[in-house]
Amino acid sequence: MFFFVFKIITVKSKIFNLSLLGFLIVFSSCSKDETSEYEAIPTLENRLYAGGETTVFLTSSNAFSTPAPNLSGTDLDTHLDGDFQFEAAFVTAPANVNGGIGPIFNNTSCVSCHPKDGRSPFPNNINALSGFFLRASIPGQDLNGGPVPVPNYGLQIQNQAIFGYEPEAQIQVNYTPLVETLSDGTQITLQKPDYTLVNTYEALPSSILLSPRLASPVFGLGLLEAIPESEILLNEDINDANGDGISGKANYVFDAVSGEMALGRFGWKANTATILEQCAGAYLGDMGITNYMFTQEPGFGQTNGDDGLGDDPEITEEILDQVAFYCKTIGVPAPRNLDNESVRRGAQIFEDIACAKCHIPSMVTGTSDISAISNQSFYAYTDMLLHDMGDDLGDNRPDYLANGNEWKTRPLWGIGLTQVVNGHTDLLHDGRAKNITEAILWHGGEALQSKNEFKALTTQKRIDILNFINSL
Amino acid sequence: MKKGILFLSLMATTVFVSCSDNDSNSEIVNPNSGLYAEVLTDVSLEVITETYNELYVNSSTLKTAVEGLTIGDETALQAVKDAWQSTRAPWEKSEGFLYGPVDTDGIDPAIDSWPVDVNAINNILDSGNDITSTLLESNNEARGFHTIEYFVWGLNGNKAAADLTAREIEYLTAATINLQAQTQDLYYGWLTTEGDFASNFINAGVSGSIYTSQKGALEEIVEGLAIIADEVANGKIEEPLNGNNGGAKPEAEESRFSNNSKLDFANNIRSIQNIYLGDFNGFNGSGISNIVAANNTTLDAEIKVAISDAITAIEAIPGTFTDAIVNNRPAVQNAQSKVADLLVKLESNLVPFVSNL
Numbered sequence: 136m137f138f139f140v141f142k143i144i145t146v147k148s149k150i151f152n153l154s155l156l157g158f159l160i161v162f163s164s165c166s167k168d169e170t171s172e173y174e175a176i177p178t179l180e181n182r183l184y185a186g187g188e189t190t191v192f193l194t195s196s197n198a199f200s201t202p203a204p205n206l207s208g209t210d211l212d213t214h215l216d217g218d219f220q221f222e223a224a225f226v227t228a229p230a231n232v233n234g235g236i237g238p239i240f241n242n243t244s245c246v247s248c249h250p251k252d253g254r255s256p257f258p259n260n261i262n263a264l265s266g267f268f269l270r271a272s273i274p275g276q277d278l279n280g281g282p283v284p285v286p287n288y289g290l291q292i293q294n295q296a297i298f299g300y301e302p303e304a305q306i307q308v309n310y311t312p313l314v315e316t317l318s319d320g321t322q323i324t325l326q327k328p329d330y331t332l333v334n335t336y337e338a339l340p341s342s343i344l345l346s347p348r349l350a351s352p353v354f355g356l357g358l359l360e361a362i363p364e365s366e367i368l369l370n371e372d373i374n375d376a377n378g379d380g381i382s383g384k385a386n387y388v389f390d391a392v393s394g395e396m397a398l399g400r401f402g403w404k405a406n407t408a409t410i411l412e413q414c415a416g417a418y419l420g421d422m423g424i425t426n427y428m429f430t431q432e433p434g435f436g437q438t439n440g441d442d443g444l445g446d447d448p449e450i451t452e453e454i455l456d457q458v459a460f461y462c463k464t465i466g467v468p469a470p471r472n473l474d475n476e477s478v479r480r481g482a483q484i485f486e487d488i489a490c491a492k493c494h495i496p497s498m499v500t501g502t503s504d505i506s507a508i509s510n511q512s513f514y515a516y517t518d519m520l521l522h523d524m525g526d527d528l529g530d531n532r533p534d535y536l537a538n539g540n541e542w543k544t545r546p547l548w549g550i551g552l553t554q555v556v557n558g559h560t561d562l563l564h565d566g567r568a569k570n571i572t573e574a575i576l577w578h579g580g581e582a583l584q585s586k587n588e589f590k591a592l593t594t595q596k597r598i599d600i601l602n603f604i605n606s607l
Numbered sequence: 608m609k610k611g612i613l614f615l616s617l618m619a620t621t622v623f624v625s626c627s628d629n630d631s632n633s634e635i636v637n638p639n640s641g642l643y644a645e646v647l648t649d650v651s652l653e654v655i656t657e658t659y660n661e662l663y664v665n666s667s668t669l670k671t672a673v674e675g676l677t678i679g680d681e682t683a684l685q686a687v688k689d690a691w692q693s694t695r696a697p698w699e700k701s702e703g704f705l706y707g708p709v710d711t712d713g714i715d716p717a718i719d720s721w722p723v724d725v726n727a728i729n730n731i732l733d734s735g736n737d738i739t740s741t742l743l744e745s746n747n748e749a750r751g752f753h754t755i756e757y758f759v760w761g762l763n764g765n766k767a768a769a770d771l772t773a774r775e776i777e778y779l780t781a782a783t784i785n786l787q788a789q790t791q792d793l794y795y796g797w798l799t800t801e802g803d804f805a806s807n808f809i810n811a812g813v814s815g816s817i818y819t820s821q822k823g824a825l826e827e828i829v830e831g832l833a834i835i836a837d838e839v840a841n842g843k844i845e846e847p848l849n850g851n852n853g854g855a856k857p858e859a860e861e862s863r864f865s866n867n868s869k870l871d872f873a874n875n876i877r878s879i880q881n882i883y884l885g886d887f888n889g890f891n892g893s894g895i896s897n898i899v900a901a902n903n904t905t906l907d908a909e910i911k912v913a914i915s916d917a918i919t920a921i922e923a924i925p926g927t928f929t930d931a932i933v934n935n936r937p938a939v940q941n942a943q944s945k946v947a948d949l950l951v952k953l954e955s956n957l958v959p960f961v962s963n964l
Binding site for chain 2: 247423
């Protein structure tokens with residue numbers, strides 16, 4: 136067990152000025168290597184504060200797990216309380232400490248799916264405890280337009296259970312290779328996964344729709360929540376009125392906090408409106424921990440789902456609120472190497488081949504009840520909208536307004552630190568892309584043109600754009 | 608003001624990178640790079656890898672001790688207790704470096720999950736299942752150090768060899784096999800001839816390392832020191848001492864079955880000491896201290912004193928930690944404040960010092 140309540144304060148002393156001089160000397164000694172186009176490409180210094188004033192300057196494995204440096208004293212205290220709860224592992228009820236796991240679940244703590252507040256690797260053993268699970272539904276829409284739960288399974292497959300209870304199912308995955316060839320002849324073989332359920336505790340309807348998920352980093356979420364809806368809708372172009380081949384559609388979803396329909400911002404298909412609901416849903420669906428927003432066990436009414444203890448909710452209102460606050464107030468890691476020529480050229484190519492049309496670099500927040508995230512200008516590289524990403528990436532499982540090919544544009548901030556923080560680069564919604572090049576090659580649909588332009592880049596330009604993305 | 612300073616620091620970082628090749632991984636031209644390499648090599652190979660080696664070797668001894676356990680054999684049970692404590696020690700001495708395979712391979716939750724899932728343990732014991740290492744794989748809270756501790760000492764620390772059952776010994780056997788396998792994975796994860804995570808430090812700044820500069824690798828190391836000091840002061844001591852609205856919360860104490868908490872905390876601080884000095888089990892290498900002393904002998908001396916003061920204050924807590932959080936609270940508070948003093952030195956002086964290298 137470890138709990139992460141560490142606050143790194145970046146303080147620079149006078150020593151720095153000396154070291155700067157030293158580096159400047161080094162710089163001038165090799166400046167002859169500069170190319171003539173160096174001055175023509177735009178500078179990126181204004182993007183240094185990727186999270187506005189919530190930015191942290193860390194390049195270590197702690198880069199995703201440090202409080203926003205501008206939190207007030209009381210907000211920092213709440214954040215640290217939430218951090219402690221984020222690490223808490225739950226056990227079989229009844230128990231003095233952290234009772235209530237399951238009876239069916241996917242994992243036993245927040246941090247076990249978001250290690251170092253970061254990204255889960257795709258598991259070596261898909262049925263072991265991991266940050267991977269499957270969402271499920273049957274065709275149709277519920278009263279609010281959302282997905283219809285699978286009878287006796289619900290909206291998520293819990294593949295773990297407390298001892299003596301049966302998990303809902305085990306998962307099997309098979310792969311189909313897809314070969315992509317880049318302009319310089321490099322061949323890359325993508326592996327397209329196909330997931331099936333085996334050893335199910337009850338018969339499954341043949342019409343079941345499954346969609347895989349791998350846990351994402353949790354820093355910077357408060358900023359995304361505080362973007363004014365009007366700012367997001369500015370980029371909506373549902374019918375592609377501007378004819379650029381890219382639409383952009385907001386999802387509208389049932390918001391369990393307000394009880395009304397609201398703009399979806401979180402989850403791979405933007406099917407959740409708030410961080411609070413995302414956390415409450417994860418406690419319930421991923422861990423089987425009932426809370427004030429979701430008071431029934433995920434297996435309620437199922438033969439494997441009821442421990443009969445009547446101990447709900449299993450966490451206090453305070454704990455859920457602290458964890459939601461924590462997820463809203465983790466600092467955003469600053470980009471590195473913004474002055475590097477190749478990085479700067481890559482940023483230009485990122486614009487030129489229209490990546491930036493969906494991965495929109497900058498956004499702003501409005502006012503928030505957390506002062507640290509109010510009125511910030513930040514660089515997440517997302518438009519927060521849904522886009523058709525093509526058949527190969529599609530899950531064929533609609534979720535509110537998101538159809539079976541549509542996904543929300545993922546933020547790219549911090550992506551270049553994934554290896555140092557989490558020891559892997561398994562990207563996209565189920566980790567099928569093993570590096571950034573593969574993630575780009577999985578883009579289709581509205582992004583097909585950009586993907587093809589990426590494939591056509593010279594080797595050097597491809598290195599440049601990858602260096603740019605890795606600088607984030 | 609802070610913004611401006613931070614921005615300048617980025618300029619300093621990027622200016623030299625623009626001289627490097629396109630993968631931005633070239634060695635930084637720095638007159639101290641030889642010293643840094645020495646420190647990174649000693650810390651990763653001689654301290655970190657060797658700590659994990661000791662953990663692995665001692666967990667094998669623990670497994671062997673459990674193989675010799677029979678119902679009613681008090682001597683054999685004591686041997687298991689001793690072996691548990693000597694396995695626990697290198698683990699606690701490793702918590703100043705909770706990066707790399709221990710985290711990315713999910714080993715920490717597999718061997719040190721807390722609290723213990725007593726219901727799961729009882730349900731497994733009461734079942735008809737063979738209790739194997741594989742069975743425990745999907746039960747992080749019913750395997751590892753604290754599960755073994757629970758069986759060996761019992762909930763109240765007074766387990767006798769006559770209280771053991773055949774099923775409990777079967778469970779203990781499975782749990783110690785599982786623990787040994789995990790510690791092997793951890794040791795091999797760093798070992799140069801296996802997973803070789805150490806090479807990321809030894810070759811920091813060279814293509815292939817996850818650290819794009821030696822400074823980046825050194826930052827990882829010193830942040831790890833501050834993190835464990837923080838955890839000891841503000842988690843491991845704070846929660847049991849004050850977790851009940853400012854009063855004692857005994858159930859929040861991590862190693863309470865074995866009364867090993869004081870030793871756990873002291874060994875956590877020794878983890879800091881080993882990394883800082885570059886020392887381990889008689890090996891006297893180059894540590895972070897060598898880099899600090901080259902620039903700031905005062906800071907170096909202050910950190911060394913803060914480390915030994917913290918260890919002294921923890922060891923000065925009378926009796927068991929369980930008792931002291933109720934009956935000797937000032938002694939526990941003193942230990943907490945010495946660890947907090949160390950944390951301030953690490954967080955406010957050492958981490959910025961390394962950031963400014």
